[in-house]
Amino acid sequence: MSAFDDERREDERRRVLANSAVMAAGTVVSRLSGFVRSTLLAAALGAKLHADLFNIANTIPNMLYILLAGGVVNAVLVPQLVRAIKDDPDRGDAYTNRIITLAGLFLGVVTILLVVAAPWVIQLFLTDELNAAAYAAQRESIVDFARYCLPQVFFYGMYVLIGQVLNARGRFGPMMWAPIANNVISIAVLVVYLVVFGPAQDVFGPYDANQELLLGLGSTLGIAAQFAILVPYLRLTGFHYRPRFDFLHTGLGHTFRLGVWTVLFVIVNQVAYTVVVRLASGGTASSTDGTGYSIYSQTFLIMMVPHAVITVSLATAILPRLAARAAERDDAGLATSLGETLRSALALILPFALLMPCVALGVSRLIWGYGAAADDYTDYAPSLALFGGGLVFFTVHYLVLRGFYALEQTRTVFWIQCAVAGTNIVAALVLVASTDAAGTAPALVLAYTCSYVVGALVSYSLLSRRLGGLPTRELWRFLARLAVAAVLAAAAAAGTAYLVHDLIGVARLWAAVVSVVVTGLVGGLVLLGTARTMRLDEITTIVDTIARRLPIPRRP
Numbered sequence: 001m002s003a004f005d006d007e008r009r010e011d012e013r014r015r016v017l018a019n020s021a022v023m024a025a026g027t028v029v030s031r032l033s034g035f036v037r038s039t040l041l042a043a044a045l046g047a048k049l050h051a052d053l054f055n056i057a058n059t060i061p062n063m064l065y066i067l068l069a070g071g072v073v074n075a076v077l078v079p080q081l082v083r084a085i086k087d088d089p090d091r092g093d094a095y096t097n098r099i100i101t102l103a104g105l106f107l108g109v110v111t112i113l114l115v116v117a118a119p120w121v122i123q124l125f126l127t128d129e130l131n132a133a134a135y136a137a138q139r140e141s142i143v144d145f146a147r148y149c150l151p152q153v154f155f156y157g158m159y160v161l162i163g164q165v166l167n168a169r170g171r172f173g174p175m176m177w178a179p180i181a182n183n184v185i186s187i188a189v190l191v192v193y194l195v196v197f198g199p200a201q202d203v204f205g206p207y208d209a210n211q212e213l214l215l216g217l218g219s220t221l222g223i224a225a226q227f228a229i230l231v232p233y234l235r236l237t238g239f240h241y242r243p244r245f246d247f248l249h250t251g252l253g254h255t256f257r258l259g260v261w262t263v264l265f266v267i268v269n270q271v272a273y274t275v276v277v278r279l280a281s282g283g284t285a286s287s288t289d290g291t292g293y294s295i296y297s298q299t300f301l302i303m304m305v306p307h308a309v310i311t312v313s314l315a316t317a318i319l320p321r322l323a324a325r326a327a328e329r330d331d332a333g334l335a336t337s338l339g340e341t342l343r344s345a346l347a348l349i350l351p352f353a354l355l356m357p358c359v360a361l362g363v364s365r366l367i368w369g370y371g372a373a374a375d376d377y378t379d380y381a382p383s384l385a386l387f388g389g390g391l392v393f394f395t396v397h398y399l400v401l402r403g404f405y406a407l408e409q410t411r412t413v414f415w416i417q418c419a420v421a422g423t424n425i426v427a428a429l430v431l432v433a434s435t436d437a438a439g440t441a442p443a444l445v446l447a448y449t450c451s452y453v454v455g456a457l458v459s460y461s462l463l464s465r466r467l468g469g470l471p472t473r474e475l476w477r478f479l480a481r482l483a484v485a486a487v488l489a490a491a492a493a494a495g496t497a498y499l500v501h502d503l504i505g506v507a508r509l510w511a512a513v514v515s516v517v518v519t520g521l522v523g524g525l526v527l528l529g530t531a532r533t534m535r536l537d538e539i540t541t542i543v544d545t546i547a548r549r550l551p552i553p554r555r556p
Helices: 003-045 049-087 093-116 118-123 135-147 152-168 173-177 181-196 209-238 252-285 295-326 330-370 380-406 412-434 437-467 474-505 509-533 538-550
Strands: none
Touching: 003 049, 003 181, 003 295, 003 330, 049 093, 049 118, 049 152, 049 181, 049 209, 049 252, 049 295, 093 152, 135 209, 152 173, 152 209, 152 295, 173 181, 173 209, 181 209, 209 474, 252 295, 252 412, 252 437, 252 509, 295 330, 295 380, 295 437, 330 474, 330 509, 330 538, 380 412, 380 437, 380 538, 412 437, 412 474, 474 509, 474 538, 509 538
């Protein structure tokens, strides 16, 4: 490889990291506000059945959006938009107008049908205990919540579609910053809820009509605002939306042929998640000590912080380049770009996964130990600690699939996801059946990890075969060195956590803060010091990129 090629690769890598840093900054702020929302949600509703009623109803719109349109919008349209911008005389304007028009019509009709069918939709996600007569009042509450929340399907879909249009046109920041508006509105709604109604007194009971109206409509308003914020940025890219209904013979057929397999992919994925939600709802319905969907979903959101900040930012920045490599039939270049992105992501994801068990109890107290959930924060810690392993394998699987999408091999992705979903369903059924109600959420976390171990291994091996090889040797050498640094950091963090817990515990808020900060700081410093000693450029480059963007005064 020539010096020019090396220089071009390094320049591309720096641009990807720079774009990723912009998105990551927005995601960090969004996730921090999401922590506040999660704290208020637990303080207001608790962590038992009462909380599950709202949280299940509020997550169904996102699940249904992903089921109905998410895969096509997220993964199929980006390569198509990039090609249209590159090849069409109008830079893809007509194609984009048709896509937005068609998506708006489809999502609008589907949303109306879902609101009408809310009672039947909800039954899919509830365990047999909650469908029994003894829980009629609770079931009525969750149906009411669903009717208020299901319009989110439309706004989720349009938010993601407009965001991907912006990404394809080189504007990566707005989509990552817009969720902050949703969190701000959600925080305001929960503050009002706490002031008006106070923390839940009956953490197993239903809601009254006013509580349902405030929580349900407030949640939908936040998603609508998240979408509305993106609209003005379309004009800044030079794109002006005009409705177009000439859908026939305009190239959309190719898009939807690709989309068929992606739709099947998300159907399989959401079937598996429906099983998870049903099993989780049984954890809190069957026992006062049970853990259920609220704990599973809230700890999942914590796990998704490094995924959203690191992996999604890298994947969003690299996907247009992967699509360009695929269009040029440059398999070697695609493999190289993907390998570099994998190393950049795992450089921070693997250490995070090993450090999470050391801070899980302190983080649980810090985020959820208030109000109605004050006595239940320890229930969050096992699930939070276990999610780290699943995150590593999910990261590999997620990034490798971007390679398949760039190659438009959506059928292969579908069969891979069948293996993932099947493993998740079987493992969840077996593990939940073999534990008690208190172990429901941790069992589902372990099932999640099992599914993505399978997914990572299968997807990586198949893509490597398709491209004539991925840079596997470089990846293994990097992982071996990274593992040394991460294990040393985790060992230092574990020792620090043991000493801090022994001295001051985590029951008091200030003690939890000290535990998390000191443990995380020790682990982080050991990781960074070891990385610099071992010349782990993937870590030091990311740290330096972030440091350059921080408003820190420099010496003249």
